[in-house]
Amino acid sequence: xxxxxxxxxxxxxxxxxxxxxxxxxxxxxxxxxxxxxxxxxxxxxxxxxxxxxxxxxxxxxxxxxxxxxxxxxxxxxxxxxxxxxxxxxxxxxxxx
Amino acid sequence: xxxxxxxxxxxxxxxxxxxxxxxxxxxxxxxxxxxxxxxxxxxxxxxxxxxxxxxxxxxxxxxxxxxxxxxxxxxxxxxxxxxxxxxxxxxxxxxx
Numbered sequence: 001x002x003x004x005x006x007x008x009x010x011x012x013x014x015x016x017x018x019x020x021x022x023x024x025x026x027x028x029x030x031x032x033x034x035x036x037x038x039x040x041x042x043x044x045x046x047x048x049x050x051x052x053x054x055x056x057x058x059x060x061x062x063x064x065x066x067x068x069x070x071x072x073x074x075x076x077x078x079x080x081x082x083x084x085x086x087x088x089x090x091x092x093x094x095x096x
Numbered sequence: 097x098x099x100x101x102x103x104x105x106x107x108x109x110x111x112x113x114x115x116x117x118x119x120x121x122x123x124x125x126x127x128x129x130x131x132x133x134x135x136x137x138x139x140x141x142x143x144x145x146x147x148x149x150x151x152x153x154x155x156x157x158x159x160x161x162x163x164x165x166x167x168x169x170x171x172x173x174x175x176x177x178x179x180x181x182x183x184x185x186x187x188x189x190x191x192x
């Protein structure tokens with residue numbers, strides 16, 4: 001079974017960038033510490049103000065589902081939502 | 097100095113996918129083995145046939161330049177070029 005990559009694009013409301021980054025600073029270590037099926041999870045700023053991308057990698061579909069169902073993702077994701085300007089765009093990839 | 101992320105999008109000519117993937121199978125371990133400033137370098141297939149994305153991360157601009165100037169990147173990159181359908185699209189990101 002191939003690893004699954006994800007590139008998530010997140011648009012943050014103007015002025016909410018610091019709050020968004022602070023929540024993510026809790027989320028990223030929680031993912032890495034609690035998800036044995038996650039091998040990469042990192043937040044980046046793009047060249048467009050307020051637009052971020054998360055690069056992610058999981059050991060297959062079950063690991064990606066475990067991420068989405070995890071307590072830390074649900075709890076901290078609920079704190080991210082009020083910072084966002086729209087629904088995240090999720091691109092799913094297959095590792096070669 | 098922040099880490100630099102790269103998402104490289106590569107379009108491969110129809111029928112050249114296996115050749116492209118074989119060259120990349122040499123390139124990726126060469127990057128990880130020879131570039132202390134590289135922390136991530138992984139090839140993924142997208143949902144579009146023949147379109148690949150590489151997720152990359154470097155410890156700053158000097159490390160990214162070292163990657164581009166490296167012998168393995170120049171040599172193996174020359175072997176990738178005949179597989180491509182156009183110039184790679186490179187998106188540069190700043191790690192949060």
